[in-house]
Amino acid sequence: MKTQQSADDQLRLGEIIRRQRELAELSMRQVAAMAGISNPYLSQIERGLRAPSEEVLRAIAESLNVSADLLRGDEPPDGSADVVEAIQTDPDLTGSQRRSLIEAYQALRQVTVKRRRSRGHR
Numbered sequence: 001m002k003t004q005q006s007a008d009d010q011l012r013l014g015e016i017i018r019r020q021r022e023l024a025e026l027s028m029r030q031v032a033a034m035a036g037i038s039n040p041y042l043s044q045i046e047r048g049l050r051a052p053s054e055e056v057l058r059a060i061a062e063s064l065n066v067s068a069d070l071l072r073g074d075e076p077p078d079g080s081a082d083v084v085e086a087i088q089t090d091p092d093l094t095g096s097q098r099r100s101l102i103e104a105y106q107a108l109r110q111v112t113v114k115r116r117r118s119r120g121h122r
Contacts, residue, residue, distance in 0.1 A: 011048030013057075016071050018046040020064045023084055023102070025095055034063035065103050067110065080109060 021031050032042040036059055044050040045060075052060065054068075061068040087093065087101050 006051070007048065010051050012073060013051075013071060014046040014048040016073060017042075017060060017064075020066055020071065021046075023088055024064050025099065026064070031060065031063050035059040065106055080105075 021028065024031075026034075028042050028046070029039050032039045035042070035056065037056060041050065042060070045052050045056075057071060058068050061071050064071075083105060084102055087098050087105070090098070093101070
């Protein structure tokens with residue numbers, strides 16, 4: 001039997017996945033195909049009805065070019081969502097330019113975060 005906490009966690013995880021998918025301007029079908037899962041299964045995850053395995057969560061994260069920690073909500077808020085939101089809402093950028101900028105920004109952030117963690121900083 002699921003506890004209320006785990007149901008809430010599933011719903012929160014699903015909401016984060018959906019938001020990241022929307023920010024990446026990808027359809028549910030596209031993300032499901034890239035992650036190697038069915039469209040209905042991804043839909044159930046996004047609605048909080050099913051909890052993905054760690055392997056599936058990593059596959060979804062990879063499809064969205066984010067970390068599994070970010071999808072779990074384990075990465076601390078740092079303003080990066082504000083940067084991504086600013087890129088997404090800039091009317092002077094095309095969809096392709098937005099995706100490219102977000103991918104570059106997230107890749108640079110990941111390098112910096114990994115470097116800090118290897119030095120013992122957060």
